[in-house]
Amino acid sequence: MGEVVENGGAEIAEKPVMVAVDESECSHCALMWVIDNLKESITTKSPLLIFMAQPPPASSITFAAPLGAARMYCPPTPEFANNMQENHRKLTVALLERAKDICASHGVTAKTVTEIGDAKTAICAAVLKYNVNLLVLGERGLGKIKRAILGSVSNYCVQNAKCPVLVVKKPQYW
Secondary structure, eight states, X not given: OOEESSGGGOOOOSOXXXXXXXXXXXXXXXXXXXXXXXXXXXXXXXXXXXXXXXXXXXXXXXXOOOTTSXXXXXXXXXXXXXXXHHHHHHHHHHHHHHHHHHHHHTTOOEEEEEEESOHHHHHHHHHHHTTOSEEEEEOOOOOHHHHHHHOOHHHHXXXXXXXXXXXXXXXXXX
């Protein structure tokens, strides 16, 4: 299920620092925080591990309908589901490559990894799988109500990851 995009599928030897990224500005802030503050502790023997979760395949799609009309349920065709999954994979690889390029431009050695699944559970599973020493996440910046309704990946990881977790807030000047 896990796909090491770099390193030929080999396991990471040392206890690495892992930063979980997505397309948000907050995850970029987390990556930059790691580069700025932990650069000296990241080596070729213990590279920075950049992780991104791919959403699981869609089993059904619900379309919103105007008020007074029924919602429409459409099970996706296998071709549609495969195309969606392939597009998610391409986006994930592109974002991971961008993050790796940012690291390389700052002289930081990085390996990229992706897993398919819900972000919060995939991140915690990757922490165990790669024997991570420190997990770094960006705060999404949801308000209290949205966080209560939608849930928070960073809060879940703080509670469930089997390593220390650092949540990086977006700086005020961004």
